[in-house]
Amino acid sequence: MSFSWDEPEGLAARGTLIVLAGRGEHGGVYERFGRRLAFDAYRVRALGDPAADPAVLDEAAKLLADESLPGPKVLVGSDTGARYAVELAAEPASGADALILAGLPTGPWTAGSWEAEIEARTGCPTHQGRLAGDPAFRRGALDGTPDLSDLPWDRVRVPVLALHGRDDSVSPLAAARAAYAGSPAHLVEFTGGRHDVLNDALHRTAAATVVLFLERLRLSPELPLIAEGLA
Numbered sequence: 001m002s003f004s005w006d007e008p009e010g011l012a013a014r015g016t017l018i019v020l021a022g023r024g025e026h027g028g029v030y031e032r033f034g035r036r037l038a039f040d041a042y043r044v045r046a047l048g049d050p051a052a053d054p055a056v057l058d059e060a061a062k063l064l065a066d067e068s069l070p071g072p073k074v075l076v077g078s079d080t081g082a083r084y085a086v087e088l089a090a091e092p093a094s095g096a097d098a099l100i101l102a103g104l105p106t107g108p109w110t111a112g113s114w115e116a117e118i119e120a121r122t123g124c125p126t127h128q129g130r131l132a133g134d135p136a137f138r139r140g141a142l143d144g145t146p147d148l149s150d151l152p153w154d155r156v157r158v159p160v161l162a163l164h165g166r167d168d169s170v171s172p173l174a175a176a177r178a179a180y181a182g183s184p185a186h187l188v189e190f191t192g193g194r195h196d197v198l199n200d201a202l203h204r205t206a207a208a209t210v211v212l213f214l215e216r217l218r219l220s221p222e223l224p225l226i227a228e229g230l231a
């Protein structure tokens with residue numbers, strides 16, 4: 001099942017984001033993110049967890065090839081969805097114009113309890129409540145070792161924005177930095193941020209960082225600076 005959020009009536013769409021959810025999630029988990037980006041006139045299509053349903057990747061490929069959706073087209077991946085997004089973008093003529101990766105997983109992790117999992121995922125009380133009351137969300141999905149095959153950075157030819165929480169216990173920052181070494185990614189670290197960066201307590205800052213990246217991308221794949229001097 002996919003979820004959609006479109007630009008407000010009367011505004012021209014500025015691009016399309018295709019979200020690949022992480023372990024245990026579904027596209028509806030990204031409603032807040034989708035609505036915020038749609039308010040800025042970006043269309044958002046949020047898909048499920050490719051690790052649980054490989055058909056999600058076929059759906060993403062169809063959206064990338066859909067000429068009715070405005071460009072630039074950007075793949076957004078959270079948790080293992082980030083790894084799948086890299087692999088999809090590395091395919092010849094994938095149709096992706098850029099990548100946004102959040103909470104890239106780097107190794108095994110075990111929660112031990114639902115309370116520990118939700119605390120590791122997000123520090124946002126609103127999102128914690130959303131997950132706790134969501135019957136479609138799969139608890140315990142973060143436990144274990146995800147597929148950690150080498151990422152094909154050498155075949156990624158598009159701009160990459162990486163978002164990662166400094167307090168991410170599921171995917172520690174030091175390991176994430178190592179995973180991005182030698183990649184084209186620009187890594188943005190969020191102070192106090194946990195694993196679900198797009199749905200964490202700093203979700204507004206994360207969304208603003210994404211919008212700035214998208215606005216630069218619209219000008220050129222070289223991402224020219226459009227604002228300087230912000231402390």
